[in-house]
Amino acid sequence: MNRRYLLDNQQSEAGVRFGALAELFDPVTFRHVDRLGIGKGMRCWEVGAGGPSVPLGLAERVGPTGSVLATDIDVSWTQGIADGVIEVLTHDVAADPPPAPPGGFDLVHARLVLVHVADRAEALRRMVQALKPGGWLLLEDGDPMLLPLLFPDESGPEQQLANRLRTGFRTLMAERGADLAYGRTLPRALRDAGLKEVHADAYFPITSPACAVLEDATVRQVRHHLIDRGLATDEEIDRHLAGVATGQLDVGTAPMISAWGQRP
Numbered sequence: 330m331n332r333r334y335l336l337d338n339q340q341s342e343a344g345v346r347f348g349a350l351a352e353l354f355d356p357v358t359f360r361h362v363d364r365l366g367i368g369k370g371m372r373c374w375e376v377g378a379g380g381p382s383v384p385l386g387l388a389e390r391v392g393p394t395g396s397v398l399a400t401d402i403d404v405s406w407t408q409g410i411a412d413g414v415i416e417v418l419t420h421d422v423a424a425d426p427p428p429a430p431p432g433g434f435d436l437v438h439a440r441l442v443l444v445h446v447a448d449r450a451e452a453l454r455r456m457v458q459a460l461k462p463g464g465w466l467l468l469e470d471g472d473p474m475l476l477p478l479l480f481p482d483e484s485g486p487e488q489q490l491a492n493r494l495r496t497g498f499r500t501l502m503a504e505r506g507a508d509l510a511y512g513r514t515l516p517r518a519l520r521d522a523g524l525k526e527v528h529a530d531a532y533f534p535i536t537s538p539a540c541a542v543l544e545d546a547t548v549r550q551v552r553h554h555l556i557d558r559g560l561a562t563d564e565e566i567d568r569h570l571a572g573v574a575t576g577q578l579d580v581g582t583a584p585m586i587s588a589w590g591q592r593p
C-alpha cells in the first residue's frame with residue numbers, strides 16, 4: 330500500500346484547499362472550542378494544522394499568556410505564523426514522540442487529519458497521553474461513506490460524472506490507508522481511550538461556494554493520480570471542472586463529525 334499522504338501540502342492547490350476548509354469548518358471548530366471553555370493562559374496542540382486559521386484562532390483565545398503548538402508533517406502553510414504564542418513544528422503524530430509540555434495540554438485538536446493517518450489508533454493514543462488531567466481532546470474527521478455522493482441529487486450528466494470522479498478520489502484515498510468511515514467511530518475511540526464526558530455531533534454541508542472551491546482544488550491536485558490509475562480521463566476531468574466553474578451546480582462535500590472527551 331502507498332501510505333504517502335495523497336493531498337501533498339507542497340502543491341499550490343493546498344493553500345486554496347486550506348482556505349476553503351477554513352471557510353466551511355472553522356465556525357464549527359470554534360463553536361466547539363468555545364463551548365469547551367478554551368481561554369486565556371491555556372495550552373493547545375493543533376495536530377495536522379495544514380493552514381494558519383485554526384492556530385491563529387486558538388492563539389486569539391489563549392494569548393498572550395497561553396500557547397499554541399501547531400504541528401504537521403509539512404508546515405509550509407503555517408511556518409510564517411510562529412510568534413510569542415504560536416510555535417510551529419514539523420511532526421508526524423503517529424510516529425514522533427508526543428510533545429510534552431510540563432503538566433500537559435488543556436486542548437488537543439485535530440481536524441480532517443486522522444482519516445488520512447494509517448496508524449490512527451497510535452496517533453490517538455499519543456494525543457490522549459499529551460493531555461493534562463481535565464484537558465480536552467477534540468477530534469473532527471470526515472465520514473465520506475455517510476454521504477458517498479458529491480451530488481446526492483444526481484439530477485443530470487454533470488452530477489453523474491462528478492459522483493463517478495468522487496468514487497475515483499475515494500479509491501485513491503483508500504489505497505493510501507484512509508478509513509472512509511472513520512468519523513462515526515470517533516465517540517467509541519474516545520471512550521476506549523479512557524476519556525469521559527464524550528459527546529459528538531456532525532456538520533453536513535449540502536452545498537456552498539466553498540465546497541466548489543474545495544472540489545476544484547482537490548480534483549486539480551489529484552488529477553494525475555486519477556488518470557494514471559485509469560479512474561478518469563483528461564477530458565472527463567476538464568468537463569467536470571468546467572461544470573463546477575459555472576457556479577450552477579450544487580456541489581457538496583463529506584460530512585464532518587466532531588467528537589470530544591475529557592481526560593479524567
Ligand SMILES: C[S@@+](CC[C@H](N)C(=O)[O-])C[C@H]1O[C@@H](n2cnc3c(N)ncnc32)[C@H](O)[C@@H]1O
Nearest residue numbers: 350377378379401402403421422423440441442
Ligand atoms: C485535509 S488536511 C486538514 C488540514 C487542517 N487540519 C484543516 O482542517 O484545515 C490534513 C493535514 O494533515 C496533515 N497530516 C497528514 N498526515 C499527518 C501525520 N501523520 N501527522 C501530522 N500531520 C499529518 C497533512 O499534511 C495536512 O496538512
